[in-house]
Amino acid sequence: MNEIILIKNGEIALKGLNRGNFEDMLIKNCKRRLRRVGSFKFSKAQSTIYVTPAQEDIDLDEAMDCLSTVYGIAALCRSAVCEKDMQVICTTAAEYLADQLSAVKTFKVETKRSDKRFPLPSPQISAEVGGYLLSKFHNLKVDVHNPDLIVTVEVRDFGAYVHAGQTPGAGGIPVGSGGRAALLISGGIDSPVAGCMMAKRGLEVIGIHFASPPYTSDRALYKVEQLVQKMTRWCGRIYMYVVPFTKIQEEIRDKVPEDYFTLVMRRFMMRISEKIALRENCGALITGESLGQVASQTMQALGCTDIVTTLPVLRPVIGMDKEEIVAFSRKIDTFEISIQPYEDCCTVFTPAHPKTKPKVADLEEIEKALDMEGLIREAVEGAEGKVFHQN
Amino acid sequence: MEEIYLDNSATTPTDPEVAQLALKMMCENYGNPSSLHRKGFDAQLAVDKAREQVAAVLSADPRRIVFTANDTEANNLAICGTAQALRRAKGRMVVGAAEHASVGRAMDWCESEGWEVIRIAPNPDGTPNIAAFAAAVDERTALVSCMAVNSETGALTDIKALSKAVKAKNPKTLVHCDAVQAFGRIRLNPKAMGIDLLSASGHKINAPKGVGMLYMAQGVRLVPLIHGSSQEGGLHPGTEHVPNIAAFGLAAEKMDRSREKLWKQYTALKEELTEKLEQMDGVYINSPQNAVPYILNLSVPGYRSEILIHYLERLGLYVSSGSACAKGARSHVLTAMGLSDERIDSALRVSMGQYTTRQHLQAFLQGLEQAMQNVAKK
Numbered sequence: 001m002n003e004i005i006l007i008k009n010g011e012i013a014l015k016g017l018n019r020g021n022f023e024d025m026l027i028k029n030c031k032r033r034l035r036r037v038g039s040f041k042f043s044k045a046q047s048t049i050y051v052t053p054a055q056e057d058i059d060l061d062e063a064m065d066c067l068s069t070v071y072g073i074a075a076l077c078r079s080a081v082c083e084k085d086m087q088v089i090c091t092t093a094a095e096y097l098a099d100q101l102s103a104v105k106t107f108k109v110e111t112k113r114s115d116k117r118f119p120l121p122s123p124q125i126s127a128e129v130g131g132y133l134l135s136k137f138h139n140l141k142v143d144v145h146n147p148d149l150i151v152t153v154e155v156r157d158f159g160a161y162v163h164a165g166q167t168p169g170a171g172g173i174p175v176g177s178g179g180r181a182a183l184l185i186s187g188g189i190d191s192p193v194a195g196c197m198m199a200k201r202g203l204e205v206i207g208i209h210f211a212s213p214p215y216t217s218d219r220a221l222y223k224v225e226q227l228v229q230k231m232t233r234w235c236g237r238i239y240m241y242v243v244p245f246t247k248i249q250e251e252i253r254d255k256v257p258e259d260y261f262t263l264v265m266r267r268f269m270m271r272i273s274e275k276i277a278l279r280e281n282c283g284a285l286i287t288g289e290s291l292g293q294v295a296s297q298t299m300q301a302l303g304c305t306d307i308v309t310t311l312p313v314l315r316p317v318i319g320m321d322k323e324e325i326v327a328f329s330r331k332i333d334t335f336e337i338s339i340q341p342y343e344d345c346c347t348v349f350t351p352a353h354p355k356t357k358p359k360v361a362d363l364e365e366i367e368k369a370l371d372m373e374g375l376i377r378e379a380v381e382g383a384e385g386k387v388f389h390q391n
Numbered sequence: 392m393e394e395i396y397l398d399n400s401a402t403t404p405t406d407p408e409v410a411q412l413a414l415k416m417m418c419e420n421y422g423n424p425s426s427l428h429r430k431g432f433d434a435q436l437a438v439d440k441a442r443e444q445v446a447a448v449l450s451a452d453p454r455r456i457v458f459t460a461n462d463t464e465a466n467n468l469a470i471c472g473t474a475q476a477l478r479r480a481k482g483r484m485v486v487g488a489a490e491h492a493s494v495g496r497a498m499d500w501c502e503s504e505g506w507e508v509i510r511i512a513p514n515p516d517g518t519p520n521i522a523a524f525a526a527a528v529d530e531r532t533a534l535v536s537c538m539a540v541n542s543e544t545g546a547l548t549d550i551k552a553l554s555k556a557v558k559a560k561n562p563k564t565l566v567h568c569d570a571v572q573a574f575g576r577i578r579l580n581p582k583a584m585g586i587d588l589l590s591a592s593g594h595k596i597n598a599p600k601g602v603g604m605l606y607m608a609q610g611v612r613l614v615p616l617i618h619g620s621s622q623e624g625g626l627h628p629g630t631e632h633v634p635n636i637a638a639f640g641l642a643a644e645k646m647d648r649s650r651e652k653l654w655k656q657y658t659a660l661k662e663e664l665t666e667k668l669e670q671m672d673g674v675y676i677n678s679p680q681n682a683v684p685y686i687l688n689l690s691v692p693g694y695r696s697e698i699l700i701h702y703l704e705r706l707g708l709y710v711s712s713g714s715a716c717a718k719g720a721r722s723h724v725l726t727a728m729g730l731s732d733e734r735i736d737s738a739l740r741v742s743m744g745q746y747t748t749r750q751h752l753q754a755f756l757q758g759l760e761q762a763m764q765n766v767a768k769k
Contacts, residue, residue, distance in 0.1 A: 214701030214766065253767055348695065348767045 001096060002081045003060060005067065006154075006161065007049035010074025011173055023049065026072040026174040029236060032390065033066045045157055046114050052081075064167070069233045071200045072177070073169030079154075079161040084118060086125070090132035093151055093162045100164050101137045104148035109133070113155045129153055171200065175236050178202030181284040181314060182277035184269060185209050185240070187224045190288030190317055192231050192334040193325050197316035198286050199235040206280055207240035208273045208383075212249050215348055223340050225388070230334050232390035241276055244382040245269075248375050249349050255369040258351045262296040263358050264367060265349070266305045268376065274309040275380045284312045290325065291318050295354035304358050392707040395751045399595075399744030400542050400572055400686055401711055406597040406645065409638045413599055416634035424631050425620070434633050441640025445604055448647045449589065450580045457605045457623045458636050462571040463493035464616075465590035465605040466536075468626060469567045470497040472613030473534050473588075474506060482531030483507040485557075487519050487538065489724040494536050494569055507531075516679035517546040517728045525556035534565045534588075539573035543724040543740055544678045545686030547577075554585030565611060571595055575646035576653065576685065587611050593635060597745065598642035602635035649745065657684035657743055664741070664752045671756075673763065677725065677738060685743040688725075691759070692733040693768040699739060702762045708755055711740045 007030065012022040027042045027049060034040050039054040040063070051067075053060070060078055067076055080096035082088045093109075094101070101107065109130040111122040120128070129151065134140055154161040183195040185207045195205045209224050221242065228240050248268050256264050273285050289297045296305075306313055317325050329335040396404065405413075416437060422430035424438050439453070446453040459465045470484070486498045488510040502508045509527040514520050519537050528535060535557050539548055554566045567588040570579060574591030581589045588611060592603035605626075607613065619628030646653075661684040668674050668689055677688040691699065696712035703710060712722070725735045741755060 214698050214705060217697065217701050250767060348698065 001092065002052075003096075004053070004079060004081050004161075005051040005060065005063060006077045006079050006163075006166075007051060007067065007073050008075040008077070008166065008169070009047060009049060009072060010169075010171070012072060013047040022072070022174055022177050025177045026070070029070050029072065029174050029176070030067060032236065033070050034063055036391070037063045037066055043158075048156075050158070067169070068167070069170055070174075071170050071172035071202070071234065072174035074171060075166040076169050077152075077163050077166035079163035081159050081161055084115070084155055084160045086120065086128055089125070089153060089160050089162065090129050092160075093129055093153065094133055094136045096162055097149075097151060097164050100149055101133060101140060101151075105139065106141050106143035106147045107133070107149040107151060108142055108144045108147040109151045109153060111153045111155065115155050115157050118155045125153055125155065170234070173200075173202040175199045175202065175234075176204045179283045180204040180206065180281055181286050182206050182208050182273055182280065182282045183286040184273055184288075185224060185228065186288070187220055187227065187338070188288065189322075189329050189335060189338040190290060190293075190325055192227050192288075192332065192338065193328045194286050194288040194314075194316050195231055196234045196332045197328070198314055199231075201316075203284075203286075205231070205235045205238055205286065206277075206282060207238055208243060208276055209240060210243045210245040210269055210272075212246040212349075215246065215249065223337060225386070226337050227334050228388045229391070230332065230337060232388050234332055236390050238388045239280075239385055240388060241383040241385050243272055243276075243379050245379065248379060251370055251375060253349060256366055259353055259355045260358065260363065260366055261349055261351045262354050263301060263304055263363060264370075266296055266301075267308045267363065267367070268379075270305050270309045270313075271372075271376050272379050272383075274311055275376065276383060277311060282311070284314050285309065286314045286316070288317055288325075289315045290320055290322070293322070295356050298356045300357045300359075301355075304360050304363055307360055393754075395708045395754050397741045397743065397747065397751060397755055398709045398711045399747070400740065400742035402594045402600065403597045403744045404746065405594075405599050405638070406642055409598055409642045409645070412641050413634040413638040416637045420633070420637075422633075424633065425622070434631075437633055437637045438631050441636045441643075444640035444644040446606075448575055448579070448643045449606055451582065451606055452609075455606055455609065457607060457626045458631065458639075459590075459603040459605055459623075459627050460601060460632070461603040462491075462569065462590050462592035462595075463603075464627070465592070465603045466491070466493040466567075466569055467497045468605055468613060468616055469588040469590060469607075470494065470534065470536060471500060471616060472626070473565060473567075473611075474501045474504060475614035476612045477533050478504070480531070480533065481505045482533050483509060483527075483529060485509045485511060485524055485527045485532060485535045487524075487536070488512045489517065489519075489541060489543075489727040490536065490538055491542060491569060491571070494538070495723075498536070506533075513541075513546070513724075513727050515729055516681075517541055517544040517677070517724065518679055518681065519546075519548045519553065521549065521553045521556055524553055525560055528557050528560040528564055530561055532561055532564045534567055536567040536569065539568050539570040539577065539579070540683050540686070541724060542572045542686070543722055543738075544688045544728070545572075545682035545684075545742075546679050547681050547683050550586060551584045558585060572683070572686070575643055576650060577683065578650070581606050581608065593639035593642060596642050596646045598639040599635050602632055602639045604639070646745075653745055654684065657747075660684070660743060660747065660749060660752055661687055663749070664756070667756050671760065671763075674759075675734060677728070677730065677734065687741045689739055689741070690730070690734040691737045691739070691763060692731075694737045694763065694766055696736060696738055698766055699737070699759075699762050702766050703755075703758050706754075706758045706761070708758045710755065711742070712738060 038058040041052045082092040109126040111125040185191040422434035424435035442453040565587040575596040587608040589606040594600040675690045
């Protein structure tokens with residue numbers, strides 16, 4: 001019996017004339033994700049992508065697992081393929097779902113007939129298949145309201161498909177379909193979440209990390225690399241820049257009033273990120289800021305950092321509570337890495353009482369003491385990139 | 392950039408001759424000591440030889456040595472193994488408050504099993520308070536555990552005096568000594584010193600990681616922690632790690648041979664290092680007067696240890712902030728000594744090994760001075 005995976009591409013189906021582009025992008029992303037599982041054939045029709053194994057001994061469980069993290073997929077379903085012939089459909093259902101049918105007490109059959117040339121209407125197909133299964137499995141009763149198992153028959157252009165329901169996909173729209181943006185990634189819980197949330201809305205993500213050795217350690221950088229590696233499961237390949245930030249930190253400490261340390265630092269980060277982002281064709285910056293979480297994330301503080309960049313700053317977790325962010329980070333499996341104890345931003349540069357209601361004019365005045373241009377240029381030029389392939 | 396490794400209490404580089412032997416055991420003498428054929432017998436001979444070499448360092452009978460995977464396992468076998476053997480009595484155990492986690496946590500486990508565990512705070516200089524140890528021993532006390540050399544400060548325990556005081560209170564009380572920082576570097580004779588159980592590991596004396604040992608005085612009964620065949624008298628079942636065991640044996644023998652020479656070398660080096668450090672403003676020595684010469688703990692209040700470590704690593708200098716097993720956590724040893732938070736947070740440990748030279752320590756002094764000029768204070 002032939003088994004395939006059907007990909008239902010929810011939101012894309014609502015797109016207009018460029019729907020084909022979205023689907024092609026989704027197929028490309030799926031292909032990349034499935035590369036290590038084996039070789040597959042892809043075809044699309046009627047808002048569905050058909051993934052057919054192109055070699056023997058492919059583990060479809062593993063394929064399903066890989067596809068479960070591809071954004072743009074509303075639902076996935078593993079299904080038997082057969083001829084569009086009632087007798088064949090009935091025997092395929094009995095054979096393919098034998099284990100599941102034997103284990104439950106009640107069931108019903110649902111039919112979707114998108115090939116309107118097929119002679120029988122949907123209710124009749126359901127009735128015939130249901131009758132056949134009742135005759136084969138004596139443990140079964142029909143319950144149309146609350147069945148233990150729903151047997152689905154889809155009669156489509158290329159053939160008939162029998163399965164026992166679909167599993168939800170990752171949702172969203174295909175990564176890359178919305179362009180590219182640069183994520184400021186620290187090593188904490190929030191930024192990987194922010195990155196994946198924007199990937200879910202179709203953005204390809206590049207990473208920018210600020211390292212301040214010896215105030216931050218190689219292990220802290222390694223932790224960020226592990227986070228980025230984890231994110232590739234959802235975001236696809238990620239290119240990450242590591243920006244040397246020690247000199248800027250030391251300059252800030254020497255020349256900036258203590259309560260403005262963090263704000264001036266954030267403004268530096270924004271400016272440097274913008275330069276890298278524009279060079280990399282990014283249309284936005286992404287941060288993991290959540291309103292009011294820390295002193296540098298008040299509305300006024302965000303205003304003071306936003307103003308130094310012309311790019312939109314996307315903050316998908318801005319209205320989320322810590323628990324909500326943690327729940328998402330558990331889902332994308334970055335939480336365990338994020339809570340490892342290596343400090344990503346050493347407390348040496350953390351003010352005891354940071355300004356929570358800063359004024360742009362004050363910051364601009366303070367920054368006059370620093371060689372902004374020179375420091376930013378040096379940092380941008382010193383940034384080193386590294387690619388993380390999805391695994 | 393030359394690599395200057397001054398973290399020999401965490402681990403040591405493997406002696407090339409010792410590594411050669413391990414490689415030979417892996418590729419040539421690779422038999423399983425339990426096999427009946429000649430290949431197995433050859434491997435057994437190698438294990439027996441290593442057992443003799445290790446026993447010789449302790450002037451002990453080779454039959455009293457159990458090879459383990461590391462010092463942690465040896466400590467657990469000694470403590471939890473005793474607790475299991477005497478589980479019906481469930482009396483008291485007495486332990487130093489500044490012990491390594493493999494002793495401290497093993498004691499926590501005993502406590503959870505219903506044993507009474509008394510933890511003895513060290514003297515202000517970090518040395519064990521022998522009088523307090525003895526005072527805590529009663530007729531129900533099954534075991535006393537105290538390290539021979541404190542891994543963070545180098546404080547040296549007068550184990551003989553401790554054992555004498557303990558046995559005076561209760562001759563049946565077992566004395567366990569975690570000698571991981573002492574084995575091969577200080578003369579140890581457990582029988583003469585009144586030690587019933589003594590643990591050590593290979594990688595602190597230029598053998599590879601993955602091998603340790605427990606000395607058990609005759610008559611001591613332990614229950615194994617893991618269960619299997621009868622290797623190591625059933626106390627450490629599983630196929631022997633022959634390459635590591637053979638390497639441990641050779642390293643122990645070599646270390647024992649050069650022990651006195653090295654002691655003199657360390658003493659001279661430490662004297663010079665201490666003198667120079669004392670001349671530097673803002674540097675404090677934490678190690679007590681009687682500390683072993685190969686470990687020196689110091690503080691540079693105002694700086695953070697981990698930042699200094701990362702600064703120094705960029706100069707090719709490797710030192711530690713404390714016990715390497717407690718990545719990033721605040722030193723419980725220095726805390727137990729009652730040092731200020733500032734002293735604890737800025738502590739560095741310099742630990743020497745047989746390859747340490749005067750030039751290495753000079754480079755460290757220069758690096759430290761440079762760090763104090765350049766690193767931001769908190």
